[in-house]
Amino acid sequence: QSALTQPRSVSGSPGQSVTISCTGTSSDVGYYNYVSWYQQHPGKVPKLLIYDVSKRPSGVPDRFSGSKSGNTASLTISGLQAEDEADYYCCSYAGAYSLVFGGGTKLTVL
Amino acid sequence: EVQLVESGGGLVQPGGSLRLSCAASGFTFSSYEMNWVRQAPGKGLEWVSYISSDGSTIYYADSVKGRFTVSRDNAKNSQYLQMNSLRAEDTAVYYCARGYYRDSVRVDYWGQGTLVTVSS
Numbered sequence: 001q002s003a004l005t006q007p008r009s010v011s012g013s014p015g016q017s018v019t020i021s022c023t024g025t026s027s028d029v030g031y032y033n034y035v036s037w038y039q040q041h042p043g044k045v046p047k048l049l050i051y052d053v054s055k056r057p058s059g060v061p062d063r064f065s066g067s068k069s070g071n072t073a074s075l076t077i078s079g080l081q082a083e084d085e086a087d088y089y090c091c092s093y094a095g096a097y098s099l100v101f102g103g104g105t106k107l108t109v110l
Numbered sequence: 111e112v113q114l115v116e117s118g119g120g121l122v123q124p125g126g127s128l129r130l131s132c133a134a135s136g137f138t139f140s141s142y143e144m145n146w147v148r149q150a151p152g153k154g155l156e157w158v159s160y161i162s163s164d165g166s167t168i169y170y171a172d173s174v175k176g177r178f179t180v181s182r183d184n185a186k187n188s189q190y191l192q193m194n195s196l197r198a199e200d201t202a203v204y205y206c207a208r209g210y211y212r213d214s215v216r217v218d219y220w221g222q223g224t225l226v227t228v229s230s
Contacts, residue, residue: 003154003156034214034215034216036215036216036217038155045205045220045221045223046155046205046220047220048216048218051214051215051218052214052215052216055214057218089154089155091155091157093215097143097160097162097167097169097211098157098160098169099145099147099157099160099215100157101147101154101155101156101157102154103154104154104155
């Protein structure tokens with residue numbers, strides 16, 4: 001149950017696009033199409049942004065999109081806005097009802 | 111509106127015990143799997159446990175296996191986490207989180223969390 005690997009930080013200017021990667025193994029990200037992404041503002045509760053690799057819950061803007069290739073999943077945020085500054089966590093199903101999270105990525109909007 | 115409200119956190123000495131509770135409302139609790147997820151101060155999220163909708167299937171992270179016990183009472187719309195033999199590294203905010211494991215896998219609602227501090 002090793003944590004998924006994410007960059008510690010990424011940054012972008014308003015209006016730009018940024019992509020956050022999430023690397024796992026052939027036992028989690030690479031095996032299951034059950035990768036989700038969460039946004040967490042400081043002191044707040046995690047919020048579901050993307051599930052099943054690329055699906056968005058109702059209410060999440062289409063500026064947020066997800067994809068996967070092999071053992072690596074990605075979250076892309078287009079048209080960056082100031083309120084997107086937050087921590088982002090990926091999560092993969094790892095079998096036997098277990099979940100494994102990434103270490104988190106801090107997004108700074110310049 | 112889905113609501114998950116945790117309680118029971120606090121300061122406990124190493125080796126001690128604590129029982130967390132999570133009260134659910136706004137959905138049919140007995141139809142959903144539940145999880146506990148924790149977050150150490152300034153750190154990332156860590157999955158702790160899973161319990162099926164009827165309580166018959168339970169899984170734990172290796173880091174808590176043998177020390178933590180999850181349970182639920184569908185009549186009371188609540189899940190619980192009994193934490194024994196607590197260690198300093200168990201210090202974290204513990205979130206109660208609703209899971210969905212049918213043709214999809216996601217944790218879609220989270221409580222506000224309850225802080226557990228293990229220190230002498």
